[in-house]
Amino acid sequence: MRLNPYITLLPLYIFLASCQPSQQGSGNEQKENHMSWVDSALNRSVEAYDQLLSSNPGMDRYPRTFENGELITVSSPDWTSGFFPATLWYLYEYSGDEALGKAARKFSKGLFNEKNNSSTHDLGFMLFCSLGNGYRVEEDPQYKEVLLEGVNSLAGRFNPKVGAIKSWDWGQDQWTFPVIIDNMMNLEYLFWATKVTGDSSYYQMAVSHAEKTLAHHYRDDVSTWHVLDYDMETGEPVNKLTHQGYSDASEWARGQAWGLYGYVMCYRETKDKRFLEQGKAIARYWMEHPAIPEDKVPYWDFDDPAIPNAPRDASAATIVASALLELSHLTGDENYRDYALDILKSLASNAYMTTPGENGNFILMHSTGNKPKNSEVDVPLIYADYYFVEALLRSKKWSVTYTS
Numbered sequence: 001m002r003l004n005p006y007i008t009l010l011p012l013y014i015f016l017a018s019c020q021p022s023q024q025g026s027g028n029e030q031k032e033n034h035m036s037w038v039d040s041a042l043n044r045s046v047e048a049y050d051q052l053l054s055s056n057p058g059m060d061r062y063p064r065t066f067e068n069g070e071l072i073t074v075s076s077p078d079w080t081s082g083f084f085p086a087t088l089w090y091l092y093e094y095s096g097d098e099a100l101g102k103a104a105r106k107f108s109k110g111l112f113n114e115k116n117n118s119s120t121h122d123l124g125f126m127l128f129c130s131l132g133n134g135y136r137v138e139e140d141p142q143y144k145e146v147l148l149e150g151v152n153s154l155a156g157r158f159n160p161k162v163g164a165i166k167s168w169d170w171g172q173d174q175w176t177f178p179v180i181i182d183n184m185m186n187l188e189y190l191f192w193a194t195k196v197t198g199d200s201s202y203y204q205m206a207v208s209h210a211e212k213t214l215a216h217h218y219r220d221d222v223s224t225w226h227v228l229d230y231d232m233e234t235g236e237p238v239n240k241l242t243h244q245g246y247s248d249a250s251e252w253a254r255g256q257a258w259g260l261y262g263y264v265m266c267y268r269e270t271k272d273k274r275f276l277e278q279g280k281a282i283a284r285y286w287m288e289h290p291a292i293p294e295d296k297v298p299y300w301d302f303d304d305p306a307i308p309n310a311p312r313d314a315s316a317a318t319i320v321a322s323a324l325l326e327l328s329h330l331t332g333d334e335n336y337r338d339y340a341l342d343i344l345k346s347l348a349s350n351a352y353m354t355t356p357g358e359n360g361n362f363i364l365m366h367s368t369g370n371k372p373k374n375s376e377v378d379v380p381l382i383y384a385d386y387y388f389v390e391a392l393l394r395s396k397k398w399s400v401t402y403t404s
Contacts, residue, residue, distance in 0.1 A: 034341070034395070035396060037345065037348060038344070038348075038392050038395055038396055039396075040348070041344070041347075041348040041353065041392055042091070042094055042095075042389070042392050042393070043095075044353065044355075044356060044363070045091060045363045045385070045388075045389055045392075046091050046094070046095045046097055046100065047356040048354070048356040048357075048361045048362070048363050049087065049088065049091055049100060049361065049363075050097065050099055050100065050356075051356050051357055051361045052360070052361035052362075053099060053100075053103050054099075055361065056071065059073070060110065061073035061074060061075060062074050062075070062076065062078065062080070062081040062083075062084045062085075062107065062110075062382075063084050063360075063362070063382055064078065064080050064381070064382050065360075065362070065369070065376055065379045065380055065381055065382065066359060066360025066362055066379065066380050067376070067379050071360050076110055076111050076113065076114055076126075077114065077117060077120070079120065079122035079125055079126065080125070080381075080382050080383060081111060081114075081126050081130075082111060082125050082126040082127060082128075082129045082130035082131075083125065083129060083130075083382040083383045083385070083386040084107055084130075084382055085103075085104050085107035085108045085110075085111070085130040085134070086129035086130045086133050086386050087382070087385050087386045087389055088100050088101075088103050088104035088107065089104045089108075089130070089133035089134050089137055090133065090386075090389045090390060090393060091389060092104050092137070093133075093137050093393075094389075094393060104134060105134070107130070108130050108131055108134045108143065109142075111126060111127060111130055111131065111146075112142075112146050114126050114127060114150065115127065115146045115147075115149040115150035115153065116149070116150075116153060117150075117153055118153045118156050118157070119169050120169075121154065121157055121165050121166065121167045121168075121183050121186055122186065123150050123151070123153060123154045123186065123189065124154065124185055124186030124187070124188060124189040125185065125186070125383075127146065127147060127150045127189070128147065128186075128188060128189040128192065129386065131143040131146055131147050131150075132147060132189070132192065135147065144196070147189075147192075147193075148193065148196065148197065150189075151189055151190065151192075151193040151202065154186060154189060154190070155190065155193075155201070155202060155205055158205045158208075158209070159177065159232060161232060161233065161234075161235050162177055162179075162212070162230045162232060162235045163208040163209070163211070163212045163235060164177075164179045164183075164208065164209045164212040164213070164230065165179070165183055165186065165205070165209050166178065166179065167179050167180045167182070167183050167227075168180070174229075175227065175229035175239065176229055176230070176231070176232060176238075177229060177230040177231070177232050178227050178228070178229050178230075179209075179212070179213070179217075179227070179228050179229075179230060180226055180227050180228075180243070180255075181213070181217055181224050181225070181226055181255045181258050181259050181262075182255070182258045183209065183213075184209075184210065184213060184258055184259055184261070184262025184263070184265075184266075185258055185261060185262055187206040187209060187210060187262065187265070187266060187269075188265050188269070190202040190203065190205055190206040191203060191206055191265075191269040191270075194206075206266070206269075207266075207270060207272070210262070210263070210266045210275060211274075213259075213262075214263075214274065214275075214278055216228055216237045216240075217259070218259075218278075221285065222278075222281045222282055222284075222285045223251040223256065223285060223302075224251070224252075224255050224256055224259050224282075225240040225241065225242065225248070225255075226241070226242040226243055226244060226245050226252050226255045227239075227240070227241050227242060227243050228240050229241075243372075244369075244370045244371070244372060244373075245301050245372075246301040246303050246304045246371070246372070247303065249303075250301050250302065250303035250304070251301065251302040251303055252300070252301050253298040253299065253300055253301060253302060253313050253316040254300075254313055254315060254316040254319065256282065256285070256286060256302075256316070256320075257286075257315075257316040257317075257319035257320045257323070258319065259282055260279060260282040260283055260286065260319070260320060260323045260324075260327075261319050261320075261322065261323035263275045263276075263278040263279040263282060264276075264279040264323045264326050264327045264330070265323075265326070266279075267279055267330065268326065268330060276330070276331075279323075279327055280327070280331075283323075283324060283327060283336060286320060287335075287339055289302060291303070291307060293308070293312075295346040295351070296317065296339070296342050296343045296346055297312050297313075297314055297317045297343065297346050297347065297352065297366070298312065298313055298316050298317060298320075299311065299312055299313070300312065300313040300316075300368035300371050300377075301371070304371075311366070311368045311371060311377050311378050312366045312367075312368065312378070313366075313367055313368040314347060314352055314364045314365065314366045314367045314381075314384050314388075315364075315367040315368075315381050315383055315384035315387070317343050317346075317347060318343075318347065318364070318384050318386075318387035318388040318390075318391055319387045320340070320343065321340040321341075321343040321344050321347075321387070321388075321391040322340075322387050322390050322391035322394060324336040324337065324339055324340035324343075325337060325340045325391060325394040325395055325398055326394065326398075328340070328398070329394075329398040337395075337398070340391065340395070341395060343391075344388075344391055344392060344395060347364060347388055348392075351366075352364050352365055352366055353365075354380075359380055360380060362380030362381075362382070362384075362385055363380070363384075363385040363388060363389070364380055364381075364384045364385060364388055365378075365379075365380055366378055367379060367380060367381040367384045369381060
C-alpha cells in the first residue's frame with residue numbers, strides 16, 4: 001500500500017501569535033510581519049548556540065544530538081560533523097556574533113583532515129556545508145584549498161560504468177554498489193568545483209549521477225526507494241530496498257526530502273528542465289500526500305501503520321522547507337513559498353522549537369534518525385538545526401510578501 005489515509009488533526013501551535021502575518025494590509029506590512037517571526041526564530045537560534053558553546057567550554061567534538069540528558073558528540077569522520085560549523089556560519093552571518101564566528105572557524109578547521117577521506121560519499125555534508133559556507137562568508141583561501149582536495153576524494157567514488165557515486169563501503173554482504181537517495185545532496189559540491197576550477201569532469205559526474213537516480217530511484221508515483229544496489233559491470237540496478245525506512249516498499253520521509261532538495265539544486269546548477277520537472281513532481285507528491293499532518297511536519301515514514309502515533313521527523317520538514325523556498329524562487333510559484341513558510345511557522349512554534357538552555361541547546365525537537373534501529377528517535381538532530389536556519393535565511397532573502 002503506497003498511501004496512508006491518516007491525517008492528524010493536531011492544533012497548530014503558533015509561536016509569537018502577535019507577530020503573525022495579517023490576512024489584509026499592504027505587501028510591506030505582510031513582509032514586516034513575516035520578518036518579525038522569522039527574526040524571532042533566528043534570534044532564539046543564535047541564543048541557543050551561544051549557550052551551547054558557553055556551557056561546553058573546550059569542546060572539540062561535533063554535537064550531533066541530545067539524548068537522556070546528555071550531549072552526544074562525534075569526531076570529524078562522522079557524516080554529521082559538518083553541520084555544526086555550517087550552522088555556526090549561518091548564524092554568525094546573520095548576527096555578527098563573534099563568539100559564533102570564532103567557533104565556526106575552530107570547528108571548520110577541525111574538518112581539514114577529511115579532505116583525504118575517500119571512504120565516504122558524505123563529503124558534501126562534511127566539507128561543503130561547513131567550509132563552503134565559511135569560504136562564502138570570509139573567502140579564507142585555506143578553505144578553498146581543502147575543498148578542492150576534498151572534492152577529488154568524492155569524485156574518486158564515481159564509477160563510470162554505473163554512472164553514479166558509490167554511497168557506502170560497508171554492508172558488503174547486503175549490496176555491491178549501493179547508491180542512496182541522500183547522495184543527491186553531495187552533487188552541489190561537484191557543481192561548485194566545476195565553477196571554481198573550470199574542470200567539466202566534476203559537472204559531468206554530477207549530471208550523470210542525477211540522471212541515473214532519476215531513471216531508477218523513483219517509483220511511478222514519484223516516491224523514492226532509499227537504497228539501490230547496482231551491478232558494477234552492467235550498470236543496472238539489481239535490488240531496491242531501504243535501510244532507514246519502515247519497509248522496502250514504504251516512503252521514508254527524509255529520503256523524499258533529500259530527493260526534492262537535490263533535484264531543485266540540480267536545476268539551479270544546470271537549468272536542465274528534466275530536473276525541474278522532477279523537483280516539481282516530488283514537491284506535488286509531498287504537498288498532496290494524505291499522511292502529511294495538519295501542521296506539515298511529517299511522520300518519519302509515510303507508511304508507518306502506527307500513524308497518527310508514529311514519531312515525527314522535523315529534520316525532513318526543514319529540508320523540504322528549504323527546497324520549496326528555492327523552488328519558488330526559481331519558478332516564481334508562490335504556492336511552494338507559502339507551503340514552506342507554513343512549515344517554518346510550525347517549527348518556530350513552541351511545539352518544536354525549544355527555549356535556549358533546554359534540549360541541550362539544540363534549536364529543534366522531534367526529529368527521527370534511524371527508527372528501524374531505534375536510533376535517535378524523537379530527539380534533536382544537528383542537521384535539522386542546519387536546514388531550519390538555512391530555510392529561515394532563505395525566507396528572509398526570497399520571500400517578499402506572505403499572503404497565505
